[in-house]
Amino acid sequence: MKNTVTPKALSQFCDELLDIDEFKDYCPNGLQVDADTPIHKIITGVTACQALIDHAVKVGADCILVHHGYFWKGESQPLVDMKGKRIRTLLQNNISLIAYHLPLDxxxxxxxxxxxxxxxxxxxxxxxxxxxxxxxxxxxxxxxxxxxxxxxxxxxxxxxxxxxxxxxxxxxxxxxxxxxxxxxxxxxxxxxxxxxxxxxxxxxxxxxxxxxxxxxxxxxxxxxxERDGIHALGDLLADKFGIEVQFVDIYNPA
Known part of the structure; x- marks a missing residue:
């Protein structure tokens, strides 16, 4: 039987590890989308773009862990168009999203x-x-x-x-x-x-x-x-919780 961890337990561990309450950030750090599904496989990456989400769906992951998540200060709030599609894909496939910005830097x-x-x-x-x-x-x-x-x-x-x-x-x-x-x-x-x-x-x-x-x-x-921080955090979680973690590098020349 595969090891699992809940989204809230996983994010709570990371929240404390990265001391997120000490940062004034441009986005929420921690659990951003809770699919309320036990996590046995995590996909890590720099940014929660659609390509990363689609890969997570393809390989049957339950969680995406990234440096650049959603809900940035000043961005449009309605879940429509590109943003709506990303959120729909996550929830329709029972995938949670966890993100850490400045605390991971x-x-x-x-x-x-x-x-x-x-x-x-x-x-x-x-x-x-x-x-x-x-x-x-x-x-x-x-x-x-x-x-x-x-x-x-x-x-x-x-x-x-x-x-x-x-x-x-x-x-x-x-x-x-x-x-x-x-x-x-x-x-x-x-x-x-x-x-x-x-x-x-x-x-x-x-x-x-x-x-x-x-x-x-x-x-x-x-x-x-900004690839190595999220990669290192994923490796630590794999060791800590005994779950599968895969880093996926979606090419970006910027």
Whole structure:
């Protein structure tokens, strides 16, 4: 007989693990859609897009666990069109949806930042904003590396060539990082004395900030920088509850 866990029990464990009550987020963290069906198989992924839901249906999963879920601040509330189809597909197939956004970025061992640093042989030493209890952005150190070699390492580890805006220093030892849409933390990284800053996305203004503050900037991809946190959380749940967990990477070049 397969092991199972209820959606509420699974989300409660993750809520406490990720300390979600300490975050002011743009979306609800935890159980977003409760199909009220015992979970024996989880599909994990970055975003709860229709393709991920369809895969979960195909393989008979009872739960989807993602970094980017639904019900974002400012979005339209009616469950119609694309949003309605996603919710219908979940409920009609008895699939629960659990999502963790900022709490998963910030977790010191499972988080997206922690895992990105691990991939790039960076040692996290502090926070970009030192007074934060759960830092969203981090500062890391490394053995001296050129900007070219760091770009090559990012491409090798993430499977995506980063966009690089050049800075002043030839050798990098202090690097700020924050996955996803954290490009506006670049100024804080420069003020904290970082030689370089890595995020997922880039904005038009980011280029000018990097040039004028003399800091190297690497846009490594929103999706690419945020795969490892949810993957790690899924692996932990598989061990904890003895249930099947499968990570599915829906291609996204952004």
């Amino acid at each position: 910030a977790h010191p061992t499972l988080g997206n930042n922690a895992k990105l640093a691990e991939r790039l042989d960076l040692k996290i030493t502090g926070a970009l904003h030192p007074n934060e209890k759960h830092p969203i952005g981090n500062i890391a150190t490394c053995t001296p590396i050129t900007a070219h070699d760091l770009a090559t390492k990012i491409e090798k580890e993430l499977g995506r060539k980063p966009l690089h805006i050049g800075g002043n220093d030839d050798k990098l030892t202090k690097i700020g990082l924050c996955t996803g849409a954290a490009q506006d933390m670049i100024e804080q990284a420069a003020l904290m004395g970082c030689d370089a800053f890595i995020s997922g996305e880039i904005s038009e203004r980011t280029t000018h900030i990097a040039r004028e503050m003399g800091i190297h900037y690497f846009a490594a991809g929103h999706h690419a920088t």
